[in-house]
Amino acid sequence: xxxxxxxxxxxxxxxxxxxxxxxxxxxxxxxxxxxxxxxxxxxxxxxxxxxxxxxxxxxxxxxxxxxxxxxxxxxxxxxxxxxxxxxxxxxxxxxxxxxxxxxxxxxxxxxxxxxxxxxxxxxxxxxxxxxxxxxxxxxxxxxxxxxxxxxxxxxxxxxxxxxxxxxxxxxxxxxxxxxxxxxxxxxxxxxxxxxxxxxxxxxxxxxxxxxxxxxxxxxxxxxxxxxxxxxxxxxxxxxxxxxxxxxxxxxxxxxxxxxxxxxxxxxxxxxxxxxxxxxxxxxxxxxxxxxxxxxxxxxxxxxxxxxxxxxxxxxxxxxxxxxxxxxxxxxxxxxxxxxxxxxxxxxxxxxxxxxxxxxxxxxxxxxx
Numbered sequence: 001x002x003x004x005x006x007x008x009x010x011x012x013x014x015x016x017x018x019x020x021x022x023x024x025x026x027x028x029x030x031x032x033x034x035x036x037x038x039x040x041x042x043x044x045x046x047x048x049x050x051x052x053x054x055x056x057x058x059x060x061x062x063x064x065x066x067x068x069x070x071x072x073x074x075x076x077x078x079x080x081x082x083x084x085x086x087x088x089x090x091x092x093x094x095x096x097x098x099x100x101x102x103x104x105x106x107x108x109x110x111x112x113x114x115x116x117x118x119x120x121x122x123x124x125x126x127x128x129x130x131x132x133x134x135x136x137x138x139x140x141x142x143x144x145x146x147x148x149x150x151x152x153x154x155x156x157x158x159x160x161x162x163x164x165x166x167x168x169x170x171x172x173x174x175x176x177x178x179x180x181x182x183x184x185x186x187x188x189x190x191x192x193x194x195x196x197x198x199x200x201x202x203x204x205x206x207x208x209x210x211x212x213x214x215x216x217x218x219x220x221x222x223x224x225x226x227x228x229x230x231x232x233x234x235x236x237x238x239x240x241x242x243x244x245x246x247x248x249x250x251x252x253x254x255x256x257x258x259x260x261x262x263x264x265x266x267x268x269x270x271x272x273x274x275x276x277x278x279x280x281x282x283x284x285x286x287x288x289x290x291x292x293x294x295x296x297x298x299x300x301x302x303x304x305x306x307x308x309x310x311x312x313x314x315x316x317x318x319x320x321x322x323x324x325x326x327x328x329x330x331x332x333x334x335x336x337x338x339x340x341x342x343x344x345x346x347x348x349x350x351x352x353x354x355x356x357x358x359x360x361x362x363x364x365x366x367x368x
Contacts, residue, residue: 040317040361041354045345046300050292056284057226061217061234063279065210066249066267068188070203073099074176079196084205086190090181096205097192099177108170115163118156125149125156185209186277213271215246217283218261227251230285232266237280244268244275246283294340295333301326302351310340311347317359319347 077099084096132149135141189206192198215234219227232246246266255262266283268275302309308326311319324339340346345362347354354360 040359042363043313043350043354043360044348044364045313045362046296046348048294048296048340048342048344048346050294050342052286052292056286057223059217059219059283059285061215061266061281061283063213063236063268063275063277063281064216064265065185065208065277066212066214066265067183068206068208069182070191070206071096071179071182072200072202072204073097073179073198074200075099075104075173076198076200077103077177079192079194079198079204082190082192082194082205084187084190086187088187090185090187090207092181092183094181095178096181096187096207097179099198101174101177104170104174104177108167108174111163111166111170115160115167118160118163122153122156122160125153129153179204181207183207183209183211188277208277213268213275213277214249215266215268215281215283217264217266218256218259219251219264220261221255223285224251224262226285226287227262227264230287233284234266234268234281235284236275237282239274240282242274244270291327291337293327293335293337295330295335296346297348298329298332298334300346300348300351301334302354308334311351311354312340313345313347313360313362317361319354319356319358319360321356 080098080100082097084090084094090096129149129152132141132146136143136146185207187205188208190204191206192202192204198204227248228251232248234244234246235242236244246268248264249267250265252263296310300310302311302321307323309321309323312322313319322340322344324336327335327337329335347360
């Protein structure tokens, strides 16, 4: 009996121990399942973007013509007609305005009459000179009379030449009564009206030529050197997705006394009809040759064992540690030259708590 009771107690102890072991095993399985079911860690990311080491600088400018001329009549007179309006496109040789031609025609007729009279006087003086030569040959006249007739003939010839030139001048003056465009362009200003009396050379019609357009901007004195040696491009506010190559044509020799900036003119050899005069443009200046770098938050740098690295997140939420080449450190950023691709998602915070086997979830903010 005693032995039987001992065996019964021993069996109960074995059964209790088995149950305890099974409970521990089940608890371990539950912990494993719970660990596997842990949700992905939320992380903030920064996007890698490579750009020139020296940042580009942009300036607001205006599209202007390279040549804009104030055209005027070459003779004085009363304006009879103005044939163009502001904004009108004109071709080379197209009439822009005319003067009253009455006085100019009278001057031309007067010049022709003086030429006719000078022709008659010359004929008479030439005949007198010839008679004096014949008499001189026969010895029937003196040298003084011969010289007098020769001088009269020379004066008549000179007067005829002057009359001929006067006729030509009056013809030119008559043609100057019509103001013509000297090149293809657009009228930007009309400074005269019909009935107005203008002086010779007075500005009458302003025409901007279409031959070449340029962007005019104000450059600060710290960037004058880059403007001369750098690469420039222009985009229009009306079409920001298209770039036009620009080349510095002229820069002011002295700064503006009020703004301390230099007026710079950049020619646009590839400008098309979409580049209209007066449009607002953005001029971008960059260095001709510079290393491309990416600036990322300093908190994203994982540096253990002397190898700077970043945690890169893929589309599935997996993270991978990528070693990078660091160029320099700034107050809040680290500047790298290579190691991660353009557009890569870099974990920006909490990199010391990450492990390559973990899954993460990209969020826009860690505040809930």
